[in-house]
Amino acid sequence: MDRRTFLAASLTVPLAGTARADAQLTRLLYVVCPGVRDYLEFGGAGILVFDIAAGHKFVKRISTDASKPVKPRNVKGVVASAATKKLHFTTPESLYCVDLVSEKTHWAKELPQGCDRLSATPDGKTLFVPSFEKDIWNVVDAASGKVTADIETKSGAHNTVCSLDGAKVYLAGLKSPLLFVADTKTNKVIDKVGAFAASIRPFTVNGAQTLCFVNVNELLGFEVGDLKTGKKLHRVEVPDAKKGAVKRHGCPSHGIGLTPDEKEVWVVDAFNERVHVFDATAMPPKYTASVKLREQPGWVTFSLDGKYAYPSTGEVIDTATKKIVATLSDEKGGQVHSEKMVEIHFRDGVPVATGDQFGLGRKK
DSSP states (O other), rough: OOOOHHHHHHHSOOOOOOOOHHHHEEEEEEEEESSSTGGGGTTTTTEEEETTTTTSSSEEEEETTTTTTSSOOOOOOEEETTTTTTTEEESSSEEEEEEETOOOOEEEEEEEOOSSOOOOOOOOOOOEEEEEEEEEEEETTTTOEEEEEEOOOOOOOEEEEEHHHHHHSEEEEEESEEEEEEEETTTTEEEEEEEOOOOOEEEEEEETTSSSEEEEETOEEEEEEEEEOOOEEEEEEEEEEEEOOOTTTTTSSEEEOOOOOEEEEEEEEEETTEEEEEEEEEEEEEEEEEEOOOOOOOOOOETTTTTTEETTTTTEETEEEETEEEEEEEETTBBOOOOOOOEEEEEETTEEOOOSSSBBOOOO
C-alpha cells in the first residue's frame, strides 16, 4: 500500500462512494482568528473558512461572540466534532461553543483559572481545557460548558492532546519538563513521561501511543519520548541552523507535527522563518528538507489525508514535493496567519469528519 492509498484509507469517515456522494462532500479548513496573539492584521477576527479542494480559496467569514468586540481577545485553541456538530474554541478567559450547521454561537463560559489550548474526546462529548498557565485542567461537558472535574498537575497548564482512542489525555505545562498522562474515565494522572531537557512547549503523539515528539525551551528541534516506559529517548537538533531572537513564544521551535502516516515529523523554526522536515521512519529521526516561509511560524498541522502541511504563517505546503502550492488570504486579499485551525468535512451541509489542531499521528 503506497502512502497516498494509506492516507485515504486512514480517514475517520470514508470519502469514497457513489459519484453523487463524492460530489456532495466538501472539505473545508476552519481558521480561527486572531490566532497569532491578538494581532488583527493576520485575518482580523472570526472563523475564516477555506475550500481545500478549490486551492484553499476563501469561502466565508463566520462571526462569533468572541469576534464582535472592538478589540477581540486572542484565540488559544480550537477543536471540532462531527458527532456533536459543534466547534469549541478558547480565549484566555472563556470557552466558546459554535454550532457548525447554524454557525451561531451557542454559549460562552468563563472557566476556573482561565483557558488555553484544549482537546476533546473522539465522541466530542468531553473537553479537557487547560487553565491559563496555572495548576489544573478543567474537564468540561461539551454540550453545556459545565465543569465536571479537574485534573491537577501544577505544571503551568498549556497544551492538551486526547488520544485517538479516547482512553488517555496528554497534558503539557509551561513550567514542567514532564508530560503528564491522565485516564479520561477517572480524570486521574496515571503516568508521566520525561523528564525532558526543559519545559515542554507544543508536542504530538503517534497513533499507537508509543512515542511523543516534544518541543522544549531553548531547543531548535525536538526531543522524543517513550510513552510506554516514560523515558526520554532522543534529542534532535536542526542541523546547520542558527538560533536567534524570536517574535513570539520565547523558544526557537514552537510547533511540531507528525504526518498522518507518521513517516515524517515537521518542526518549525521561528528565527529562520522555516519549517524543517525529518524522516520519522528512522530513530532518531533524520533531517531531510526545509521550506522557507513568509513570517516566523509558531505552529504546524496537516490535512487529514496528509497531502498538505499548514504552518501558522498561512502557506499551504504539498507534503510530497515540499513546495508551497497556495497561501491563505481573506476576502480582501490580506494574509491570514493562525495557530488555531481545524479541517472539517461536510456532506449535504452536515459535518461528517474532523481533523485536529495538533499534527497527530494516525497510523494504527
